[in-house]
Amino acid sequence: MPTALVRNGRVVTASESYEADLYVDGGRIALVGQGLSLPADTVLDASGCLVLPGGVDVHTHLDMPAGETRSADDFETGTRAAAFGGTTTIVDFATPEPGQSLLAAFETWMRKAEGKAAIDYGFHMALRGLGETTAAEMARLTRDEGVTSFKLYLAYPGVLQVDDATFFRALLGARECGALTLVHAENGGVIDVLVKRALARGETAPRYHALTRPPETEAEATARAIAMAALAGTPLHVVHLSCAAALAHVAAARERGLAVHAETCPHYLFLSTADYDRPGLDGARYVMSPPLRETADQDALWRGLAGGDLEVVATDHCPFTLADKARGRDDFSRIPNGAPGIETRMMLLWDGGVRSGRFDAQRFVELTATGPARLFGLWPRKGAIAVGSDADLVVWDPERETRLAAETLHMRVDYSPYEGRIVRGGPVAVLSRGEVVVDHGEWKGRPGRGQFLKRSHGATRPA
Amino acid sequence: MPTALVRNGRVVTASESYEADLYVDGGRIALVGQGLSLPADTVLDASGCLVLPGGVDVHTHLDMPAGETRSADDFETGTRAAAFGGTTTIVDFATPEPGQSLLAAFETWMRKAEGKAAIDYGFHMALRGLGETTAAEMARLTRDEGVTSFKLYLAYPGVLQVDDATFFRALLGARECGALTLVHAENGGVIDVLVKRALARGETAPRYHALTRPPETEAEATARAIAMAALAGTPLHVVHLSCAAALAHVAAARERGLAVHAETCPHYLFLSTADYDRPGLDGARYVMSPPLRETADQDALWRGLAGGDLEVVATDHCPFTLADKARGRDDFSRIPNGAPGIETRMMLLWDGGVRSGRFDAQRFVELTATGPARLFGLWPRKGAIAVGSDADLVVWDPERETRLAAETLHMRVDYSPYEGRIVRGGPVAVLSRGEVVVDHGEWKGRPGRGQFLKRSHGATRPA
Amino acid sequence: MPTALVRNGRVVTASESYEADLYVDGGRIALVGQGLSLPADTVLDASGCLVLPGGVDVHTHLDMPAGETRSADDFETGTRAAAFGGTTTIVDFATPEPGQSLLAAFETWMRKAEGKAAIDYGFHMALRGLGETTAAEMARLTRDEGVTSFKLYLAYPGVLQVDDATFFRALLGARECGALTLVHAENGGVIDVLVKRALARGETAPRYHALTRPPETEAEATARAIAMAALAGTPLHVVHLSCAAALAHVAAARERGLAVHAETCPHYLFLSTADYDRPGLDGARYVMSPPLRETADQDALWRGLAGGDLEVVATDHCPFTLADKARGRDDFSRIPNGAPGIETRMMLLWDGGVRSGRFDAQRFVELTATGPARLFGLWPRKGAIAVGSDADLVVWDPERETRLAAETLHMRVDYSPYEGRIVRGGPVAVLSRGEVVVDHGEWKGRPGRGQFLKRSHGATRPA
């Protein structure tokens, strides 16, 4: 089995920071100490750098059908881009076709990843509704396939939205099999009325995307999902939380002792409604759901990340090309929802979080790796630098300057929402199970080397 | 025109209390002063008594179809019972049949009341959904017919429940025509799942009615309705609010300056879940929706009445005979929902509110007459003792003791939820537009003397 | 006894609005009706006008010593100005000299008013501390002299400030005699440190008055006073509440059912910190404590007035001449604290409250007359238009335009904080106990006609 030695770095975990060398054997961390002088197949010098657990991105949409098009990255390009950004594990969403069984959807997504993924991956399962066999399928996925989390949508009527009765039954079903329920929390019914009214008034520009999905619709749905999860007595994870009003509901629930968790995404931290007013169709680049919010919301989210009520930063990576975005030229509701982000998550969060003094490097590790790994049943294999854990490591130069640009980033999409932004701090080298996959900007990985991860039950708060 | 003189009483309004005689001419209050010595067709001596504005009950269900049966009081018996309790105005609910137009439903209810009502009455209109002509009908009812309030249900799936999109569109429609939206706030979807699970487990007794409609389902729906009303920019009235958790949402909304109003009912103030545990089918007598709650909820409601966040006490009078209640002998979900209350409202509230020191007589008048009259566009014709107002008056003996019992009460139903309870304070005489309709327990009114009230836009908080 | 007739007006009380003539006999309202044709000594035509209860201003400082100077209005000029503004009752503060007994201070203030006051008046008593005889004096003042409210200061260390132990003992003492405790809620200790630091840095301009008394110091003291009153089990009235943060504490306390009341003043509704930046010493005109706040605070106060958590609008009238204000030319802490307002309260509140649609005319009456009269034991003699109440009446032209200016106002002070502001709505005639004291801008009253009011226990919320 190949061995590796990462020398002279400062190891940072979610609770520690210390100078040490790491010796890797069989893809796992075998020895931690100073001045280790063991022979190794690979030796990396991390002088002047930090050594972090590889990032864990628990919200991606690779190779996902979306109406007449699909998300622009598949598992090959998407996972490679992830690795370039320091992320070594993703959890993607399998979504059944209407009428398709969960197990069939799981197989479909397994096939999408097979032979392509360059880093390790797992799956959540989306639920469009609850049929006769759904409960049994949920149990089987949880028990046998390591798919331990299920997502429902309170938005997108006629497509993915479920009604409250279905959502509540899904919560009860998840409780039965010990799975975690994820919610896309927006009130799709209200939004639908607002969208139709806007279009009827000729309000077709991208900025009406945000105006027809006001924060109150997200806050309401968040509160409703929490109320139902509390009634069902089962944990809840609120994905891509975007605004202060929704966060307030999460915080209140947690103070009452409820098992409620939440994630936000970098775009909600760095971008705002102002971006929708960019000229021409440029605003379409920022169309995702929930939409971008105000700077006061950004502040609240940063406080939530620092203070503990937001435990996960994920990307909701769902890129569409500018050509795809142009489908909504005359009607914002036809712009495919989503934006690229899988590669830039850690750089943005380091720059805005750690460098700006909002939180320390330990919290950064918690938010990008340890927290999501624990919540989604990947820890301690992932998200940790500890003897026995997978040697998913990032050698991180806290001072490296990067100018974000579509041209130099590795996602398969022809724009970046952060085009031109300069961030400090980024990965110099990335190891997946002890193998160097990125080395000073050079790709060393290969498609198909990524392994499917059967996840355990996540470590949620007591319900 | 006949005249009347009410002498020697203490007049109590929502803000005043003073000794004076009242002279009535043409059904209206003409003169207020001490020692009035005008000749009058009728002279009432109110010595030792208070003179209050006649009660305004804005939530009744007379002659209402309910599955295989109907509510036990029609407009004749119901309005007579109301008058016996000191209530001189009601606002009942017209509910279209599935597919029926609003205007047709209005006509139906007008016919139900015609020739029967012994006191004045108005109508709210219930909405089952929104068809193509609904908006126009709402506008016409509001403008031409004095039906200025519309009610929607977030409970009773498959029967009356509307989804969020419909509710939101109704709010926008009400805003358009300046009408007030009323909401029955319970999450019907969640409740439906809970009911089915309970029945599947063989939990069929009346107490499961309460256990399958937990306060969280009401609180959630209340919060959701408020959120949607805020988004629509239009006032909301929460009917029959029953629990502390829902009240907290109303209070928070009002503190934020929203135009949110709420009513509660006497049964939520005096009865509790303990009543469901009465032997045999006796618990069925207390089956209404929302169900009875805990004593801590009662305390919160009393505080809300005293402190201002609850502005209306109405009855939700919807009596069913014990034979009807027995339909649910083997299945609580088949018990017709509702209880009698139209006659006992003011006696109960005086005893529990004023006599217990929770609030003063002015607040009592506000809650039972002035507040509802203002909110529903009946003021100052109703709900006031003022020159020019209708002489709807109650001569109220604050010390009179009454033992509540089905046998002596006048509602057409064979039980009382308060059977045997002794209350102090009650009406000695009741005048409707200057005519004595109740005099020391004797009925002086007659069917058909009641007039339909075209209501104005209510005085809601600024939205 | 002289009689009067006010004809053709629209009477507005805290709960009613109706067209009627009022007949006054013996200083009291004797008869209310339409088309009254009784002979009367005085006949006033109120056509096109409202007839309101005379205003009740429960926070004034007339003839008050203040360091080397004193407030510019005495009981003659102050009460005359009050009447010109529609106010017919004041409650002023008697403040003992250090070491002086409460009874002696009461006598002092009785003498100040005697022969001078042109409208009726009562007194609160300020407490500098608690001596051996204080409890007995409080009991006697409450029982025998109609001084039923006591005020303590949590600000002004070394002058009026009491420590928490003293404040708590005073609350217990007030509870003992059924009196109401008033609190000036600012954290004087913290403010004192901030003031000294500012001065040490050379920050001497008026605007540092506001910067050294930040809203947090008021919010903290408000919360503390509420906590102590709750522990003592006795009602509390927070005077001159100025900011959203303090109001939030009051609102939360009331929602918990505590007997907490609060007033604000017109200057907090219409002026803001921006006024401190006026050129030269002009900012000194706005130096009062608490200081002016931000416009967001104004909004919160208006909502509180409309929604019920603020029940009283008083003036804290405490005028100082520009010469007096100039004492603080080089040191903001030497500017005498206070501003004129006794005359402009009702005009400002009508314009900003009723005309702006923030609340209706009934609420205006509640805030300016009925509410304060009830809370401070003057009702129903004052604050009501009802048979038997004092005929303190204002004939109010809702459309009359007034340009506020020191020159035309009647307070004995050479500036107005509202100089040049145009308000609509104002008194045409003012009656005190049936006597016309102001008639179309002409003074008809006389010094000394005002009577001392022995107040009852106020109608506070249940503690």
Added chain:
Amino acid sequence: MPTALVRNGRVVTASESYEADLYVDGGRIALVGQGLSLPADTVLDASGCLVLPGGVDVHTHLDMPAGETRSADDFETGTRAAAFGGTTTIVDFATPEPGQSLLAAFETWMRKAEGKAAIDYGFHMALRGLGETTAAEMARLTRDEGVTSFKLYLAYPGVLQVDDATFFRALLGARECGALTLVHAENGGVIDVLVKRALARGETAPRYHALTRPPETEAEATARAIAMAALAGTPLHVVHLSCAAALAHVAAARERGLAVHAETCPHYLFLSTADYDRPGLDGARYVMSPPLRETADQDALWRGLAGGDLEVVATDHCPFTLADKARGRDDFSRIPNGAPGIETRMMLLWDGGVRSGRFDAQRFVELTATGPARLFGLWPRKGAIAVGSDADLVVWDPERETRLAAETLHMRVDYSPYEGRIVRGGPVAVLSRGEVVVDHGEWKGRPGRGQFLKRSHGATRPA
């Protein structure tokens, strides 16, 4: 330098859990790996056990004068008992005599510890007031002596209590030198009045200690301290928080992003007001300040520990013998305040926290070691198992059963508040800087081996 090897244990840190051997050299952790086979002076087998960072107890009162007596443990007995309980670092409080300089007090306490302490120790400094040299002394202690935290009391008038101005100035002073301010948050003024009233009524039994220090007095003082710290722009640490109401203020402050931290103590988690009703003088054993609270408070504190708003569990160890406690036989206010706890903290918290499923072993480490070490500037030397950290280690048997009893515990006090309670989980061996000081219940340490710790600035939340 001596070396040590801890083999076959499961290492638990605040974020990780893994099986590994630890090799210790020069008192520090040198190597972490599985199957380490290096020679070592000491070899410990941790099979079946966890290996935790040594506990850090940041709130102790050893050898402290208290009126006519002193706390029963000195630095020899106290630190030995600490070690027996798994605690390897304490931070004690140096308190100046009235008039004594801070530096002199520091010297006094250094002498108390010297030659006696068996584990490492640091000092906080208490402030009785602010003299002319205090700021300079604070700066010197922080910069030169590693005393980076200062404590003030809002309770104990006439003894330790400071007024708000002093507290605020101390906060500003602490901000100046980057120190952390600690607050004993009870409203001493109010309590003093309550105590005197109780005694005057003959209420002398121990339970009146709790009744005269109601939770509201703690909640109020907590809110006040937070408000002042926010105004001063400096972090605050609330020591020995005991009740839900105070915790709610801390939680709200943290949600607003304030740098507020809080600790609780085991007695507030396991004991309650019921203990004051024990027969005879037994209730005196539980007299400490704040007093014990209700079980609902316990629940809130456990939630706070699990959820993050409580970050530290410390002991407030301040034991008095039963003879000392008996001083208050006829007057609860003369019972010396305090109870033993330095030895039982970790056993109780493991049993009640981890075994009961309220939080996991990582959170236990965070609360007992890593959190306090970080907050008080001891990390990463203390509170961590990481290469380079002090080898302060506890070999912890998660299943070991201990019956708590004064006789077998090692604190120099003749009772235990937990007498007879059986807890599972406890230390098998304890290492301080690589030296075994406790081995299977046998004392291997020696007085004087403990070192004084110069602390850095703590890692507080951004202010």
